Amino acid sequence: MPMSSKRPGRRPGASSTRDDILASARKLFAVNGIDKTSIRAIATEAGVDPALIHHYFGTKLDLFRAVVQLPVDPSVVLQPLREVPIDQLGVTIPRLIVTLWDSELGANVLAVFRAALTGADDGLVRAFFREVLVDIIAERVDNPVGSGVLRAEFVISQMSGILVTRYIMRIEPLASLTVDQITATVGPNIQRYLTGELTGLTQ
């Protein structure tokens, strides 16, 4: 797929308004998270009509995606996480995510992640992890009740570590393993975080 600078919904002369909206959204998402930031609040911050935000960007998650320059809709990409049997989540998560990171879209994710690690956009990436990824997974594995969020966070710790070692530090031979090899190796560990008995957390 060739690179393209075309943006749907963009009109000549409208770039300043778009940029104002993006700047306001970036600020509010970072401070308050996705859930607690309304389109109305962003519109007020940017000094525009809420309808204009919907016109330019679509839904709130679409706007978030634009803010972090994510070229895919996270809720679509992550849909399998809602659908596979729970005992398959352990292998589904690394297969899905490592495939995404290995793809040409991965560079954007890496850029956002790097920015978060250096302090910039810290709130944005936390918001993404907490409200997009954690929420999808946590409610599916909340057994015993109340354990779901921590289970999901340990999964994120393992996946963040793969991101750091494979894509940022590029330590070999890990960086050259196939998606299948990564999946077979980390999958059972992720499954334990999701459905294993984590005695250390309940004591």
Next chain:
Amino acid sequence: MPMSSKRPGRRPGASSTRDDILASARKLFAVNGIDKTSIRAIATEAGVDPALIHHYFGTKLDLFRAVVQLPVDPSVVLQPLREVPIDQLGVTIPRLIVTLWDSELGANVLAVFRAALTGADDGLVRAFFREVLVDIIAERVDNPVGSGVLRAEFVISQMSGILVTRYIMRIEPLASLTVDQITATVGPNIQRYLTGELTGLTQ
């Protein structure tokens, strides 16, 4: 322990030479790694006598520690990793490392790690992971022969992920767990990387 700016071996007027040595060491460690960088090569690069480096800094690992401003000797801190039974490594690694990161020394480690993630000092941290941490662990768990390095790298992926989620992104409640809770939760997963059958890697 109170903070102190005293440095053993430092003499008035010698700071420029010290800085030259540190700059040369930093450059060569980053490019060639620790093993392949000799004190002699650093001395040549800095335009000083090798004996002066030993006088100011001690051993090559002491010099590396000074370069990354690590206030502890990694080979001393990591000594338990050489001594505990192999089936105890899984819990020993997170207990040792998370305790270190939680301590007042942890801030330095975090600073070095952050620098690595942003691109600066990338080689230095990779050198540390590969030649200090991987080498200690890999040779102990090299079963079947040749699997040790990858086993160690997956351990590093999990520990890097704890560092990112607990200390950099500070996602809660994970960031507020005790060392014991982290250890009990990630320990068995790390043990699997070290001594489990990783069929994905041998196929």
